[in-house]
Amino acid sequence: xxxxxxxxxxxxxxxxxxxxxxxxxxxxxxxxxxARLRQEFAFDSALLEAxxxxxxxxxxxxxxxxxxxxxxxxxxxxxxxAAGFWRAAQRVFRVAGWKLAWPAAAGAAVVCFLxxxxxxxxxxxxxxxxxxxxxxxxxGKPVAWTGVMAVKSGDQIQTPxxxxxxxxYLKEAxxxxxxAGTRLRLERTNASHRLELALGTLTAKVAPQPKGxxxxxxxxHAEAIVMGTExxxxxxxxxxxxxxxxxxxxFVNRDDGKSALVTGGFFAIATKGVEITARSLLxxxxxxxxxxxxxxxxxxxxxxxxxxxxxxxxxxxxxxxxFHFVYKALEGDGEVIARIVDLQMSHPGGKAGVVIRESLxxxxxxAFLFLRPDGHVEFEHRPAIESKSDRVGRDSxxxxxxxxxxxxxxxxxxxxxGQRWTKAGAVRIKMxxxxxxxxxxxxxxxxxxxxSVFDNVRxxxxxx
Amino acid sequence: xxxxxxxxxxxFLASRPQLMAFIYGLVRxxxxxEDIYQEVWLKLAGALETGTVVQNxxxxxxxxxxxxxxQHWRDQRDTKVVADSTLLEFVDYVELAFTEDDSARNxxxxxxxxxxxxxxxxxxKSKRLLLLKYDEGFSIGxxxxxxxxxxxxxxxxxxxxxxxxxxxxxxxxxxxxLGL
Numbered sequence: 164x165x166x167x168x169x170x171x172x173x174x175x176x177x178x179x180x181x182x183x184x185x186x187x188x189x190x191x192x193x194x195x196x197x198a199r200l201r202q203e204f205a206f207d208s209a210l211l212e213a214x215x216x217x218x219x220x221x222x223x224x225x226x227x228x229x230x231x232x233x234x235x236x237x238x239x240x241x242x243x244x245a246a247g248f249w250r251a252a253q254r255v256f257r258v259a260g261w262k263l264a265w266p267a268a269a270g271a272a273v274v275c276f277l278x279x280x281x282x283x284x285x286x287x288x289x290x291x292x293x294x295x296x297x298x299x300x301x302x303g304k305p306v307a308w309t310g311v312m313a314v315k316s317g318d319q320i321q322t323p324x325x326x327x328x329x330x331x332y333l334k335e336a337x338x339x340x341x342x343a344g345t346r347l348r349l350e351r352t353n354a355s356h357r358l359e360l361a362l363g364t365l366t367a368k369v370a371p372q373p374k375g376x377x378x379x380x381x382x383x384h385a386e387a388i389v390m391g392t393e394x395x396x397x398x399x400x401x402x403x404x405x406x407x408x409x410x411x412x413x414f415v416n417r418d419d420g421k422s423a424l425v426t427g428g429f430f431a432i433a434t435k436g437v438e439i440t441a442r443s444l445l446x447x448x449x450x451x452x453x454x455x456x457x458x459x460x461x462x463x464x465x466x467x468x469x470x471x472x473x474x475x476x477x478x479x480x481x482x483x484x485x486f487h488f489v490y491k492a493l494e495g496d497g498e499v500i501a502r503i504v505d506l507q508m509s510h511p512g513g514k515a516g517v518v519i520r521e522s523l524x525x526x527x528x529x530a531f532l533f534l535r536p537d538g539h540v541e542f543e544h545r546p547a548i549e550s551k552s553d554r555v556g557r558d559s560x561x562x563x564x565x566x567x568x569x570x571x572x573x574x575x576x577x578x579x580x581g582q583r584w585t586k587a588g589a590v591r592i593k594m595x596x597x598x599x600x601x602x603x604x605x606x607x608x609x610x611x612x613x614x615s616v617f618d619n620v621r622x623x624x625x626x627x
Numbered sequence: 628x629x630x631x632x633x634x635x636x637x638x639f640l641a642s643r644p645q646l647m648a649f650i651y652g653l654v655r656x657x658x659x660x661e662d663i664y665q666e667v668w669l670k671l672a673g674a675l676e677t678g679t680v681v682q683n684x685x686x687x688x689x690x691x692x693x694x695x696x697x698q699h700w701r702d703q704r705d706t707k708v709v710a711d712s713t714l715l716e717f718v719d720y721v722e723l724a725f726t727e728d729d730s731a732r733n734x735x736x737x738x739x740x741x742x743x744x745x746x747x748x749x750x751x752k753s754k755r756l757l758l759l760k761y762d763e764g765f766s767i768g769x770x771x772x773x774x775x776x777x778x779x780x781x782x783x784x785x786x787x788x789x790x791x792x793x794x795x796x797x798x799x800x801x802x803x804x805l806g807l
Binding site: 168172175176177178181184185187188191192194197198200201203204205206207208209210211212213214215216217218220411423424426427428429441443452453456459460462 | 644645648649714716723724727738742747757765768773775785
């Protein structure tokens with residue numbers, strides 16, 4: 164029976180299965196179980212109160228510090244400038260008298276204007292290439308194309324319905340990919356970036372922003388507060404959708420002011436009347452997790468039948484496995500098919516391919532048909548404790564791979580086109596009726612992630 | 628304010644830790660828990676206005692809160708709630724647990740103050756972890772991804788933090804009792 168402590172943690176995490184909930188009820192049938200639950204609930208509630216008090220205390224402290232900083236800086240700034248000007252003026256009067264003083268004062272005013280002119284004239288970025296039909300509006304009027312298209316603070320970019328554009332920032336490694344039919348306004352205020360995405364889709368790779376000065380992206384429905392990350396933001400009339408590939412973005416629904424912290428591999432939608440939550444980019448019934456103790460957390464993103472998976476780990480053979488697994492649970496017989504279209508891994512021991520496992524434990528019986536970065540295709544299998552690896556061919560991506568389970572038999576096949584299949588091996592592995600089937604990636608390096616792109620990903624349950 | 632209303636209000640505010648423990652323990656969302664707590668107060672005040680006799684105020688409030696929680700789950704379109712007998716049984720057990728011992732390890736002002744101090748003394752990363760879990764309500768999977776850790780590591784960290792805080796509270800209360 165699962166310990167009560169573990170069941171309560173799962174209840175708090177809303178991840179209890181029906182069976183576990185029944186187990187929890189069995190525990191609660193005893194006075195000891197109920198006393199423990201009472202204690203846990205009371206502590207949780209008190210802890211929440213304490214955390215909210217601490218959060219309020221920190222926020223109050225930050226506001227006070229910010230207020231003090233502004234006061235001091237402004238006061239110093241004006242005092243220094245005023246004193247400096249006065250001292251300079253006194254020197255001019257002493258040396259040159261009144262006749263030369265007035266021209267000197269006028270010159271100083273011009274210099275001041277040039278140095279301290281408003282930041283809206285600052286060039287922020289440039290548009291790469293010369294996309295046909297693209298418009299750049301400054302003060303509501305179109306700007307004529309020159310050799311290099313400079314984007315200044317306050318400018319609005321409109322991409323045509325047929326093509327997109329790339330905007331590269333000049334003073335930092337931030338790049339924005341605007342898809343067709345996008346309207347975006349760029350601005351720099353108080354040393355931070357502010358973007359207004361009125362319509363369309365924006366993919367951004369944002370360089371780390373100065374502490375306390377995040378990039379702010381406004382849409383009609385949401386605010387995205389970005390500290391440095393890679394993400395996609397799509398806007399239409401009803402909603403704004405944020406998909407984060409790397410890093411973290413705070414996404415605020417403008418309708419109710421509630422926010423979600425969206426991390427890599429997750430997405431959130433802001434729309435009127437719906438509570439904002441971060442959800443996995445892998446839709447049910449797909450799941451993804453690291454198997455074994457990997458050095459870096461992997462992740463996966465599935466769009467239709469295309470999957471981009473990242474994984475670390477030193478091993479997927481012998482007694483224990485370490486890799487990132489994107490999988491579905493399958494009852495009975497079936498098969499997984501995928502084509503590898505891209506492999507990015509620095510270690511020659513890296514692997515990416517199709518996997519069938521009995522469980523998600525690191526030493527579970529499994530079969531793994533994979534491609535190595537040197538182009539070798541290998542079939543690895545662990546019937547019980549120690550796995551064996553067979554090298555079955557050599558080719559480079561793109562390559563089709565298939566694993567088929569029928570009873571206790573698992574067959575591996577490869578194909579150049581997804582039509583003509585060649586048997587690459589077969590093995591007998593006794594697994595339970597329920598298996599886990601999908602894609603696996605490992606970098607063979609616990610300090611680096613390997614990336615593999617699959618398409619035509621299919622898991623088919625046998626109908627017989 | 629009538630004497631009865633004053634008495635009921637005092638009792639309602641004094642029982643906030645127990646009632647919030649019950650509500651928050653079930654809904655696991657700070658804002659929703661606060662909304663339900665406020666709603667219970669409105670129902671209680673309404674009952675007083677119509678002359679309803681409330682025999683045991685704590686039990687009455689808990690029963691109302693339970694119905695509001697179930698209503699909230701239904702509104703969330705979690706239609707499973709209606710037919711999910713194990714979930715309904717669980718809610719009944721939680722209600723029974725609090726009815727059996729209404730003091731619910733009462734987090735009175737001293738204990739709460741000690742806990743506040745212990746939380747304040749935590750390292751920033753630990754505070755962040757607890758805020759993500761308790762205030763923002765992120766799942767362990769999301770938090771693990773955020774900190775680039777495994778879910779098992781996050782669960783272990785949360786359990787250890789809670790244990791450390793419980794020990795810290797007891798120590799502070801003991802020091803307080805000794806007048807130090």
